[in-house]
Amino acid sequence: MNRVPPDHTPSGRARLIRPALVLGLLWALFSTPGCAFVRGSYGEDVNQGDLSSIKKGVSTRGDVASVLGAPDRIVEANGHEIFHYYHFDVKSGFILIFSRTNIKSDDIFVIFNQAGIVEDLVSGKKKPPLEFQFWPFDWPFGP
């Protein structure tokens, strides 16, 4: 019987080690986690149409509550009552070993005078929409 002896020469060992290394690297790559994109929010996103129905000097607490619901928080300041409505938006991206989570708050404040009539509505400019990002560093793309 002609049995081929195992190749123990340095070049033969290298031929075995290289594929093993490649396989090992591939296994390591695929055994590390893949990617995830997650989104969450807290509170309702109020549109400008809803807010335009709240009139300064006219609308009462009840009117505001019927449009925006009960406030998340009430602040007393300078004899004024301030209704605070929360809205948070979260986007999170995860790829291999990098993860970045961005949170945006767009709150609404309704300020009432001592008679319980809307004196001011603080909603301001809407913040720009959040982006899904995974790169956690400031460089080379900026923060």
Add this chain to the structure above:
Amino acid sequence: MTRTIASLLCALLLIGQAACLRGPIGWQRVSLNQRIAAEDVRFIIDGQTSLAEVTARLGSPDEMVAVGDHVLARYHFTDGKYFRANFGWGLRFLIPYYSPDLVLGGGGIGTDIFQVACDAQWIVRDHAFATHANSSEFRLLPFGD
């Protein structure tokens, strides 16, 4: 309260990601809102600018607090960074049934606050920055002072 809700949301998302974060190394970053720069608030003139003008340019504040006869409108920017390296991760290839973790890592959270103080007529009386966001950094070694 604002930070509590933001933290809860973050915690929920990060718990969801925790299953993914089992690799040998990982960088994580969490940001709340966008940083407000000094140039963005140059238009504010104490004693003249109203809160409505401020919110029209910067958006609504994250918090309104009553202090004496003033109301403080506060804008938050929070930046958190965390790094971890699991030096025991490679052992799974040598000891498949028991691979102990050896994790070193660290990070930090810093918050910038832009604060506007308004009087009873909602006119800005003064404004100021508190900058601590740069205190957050990725750290490899948790040791030391």
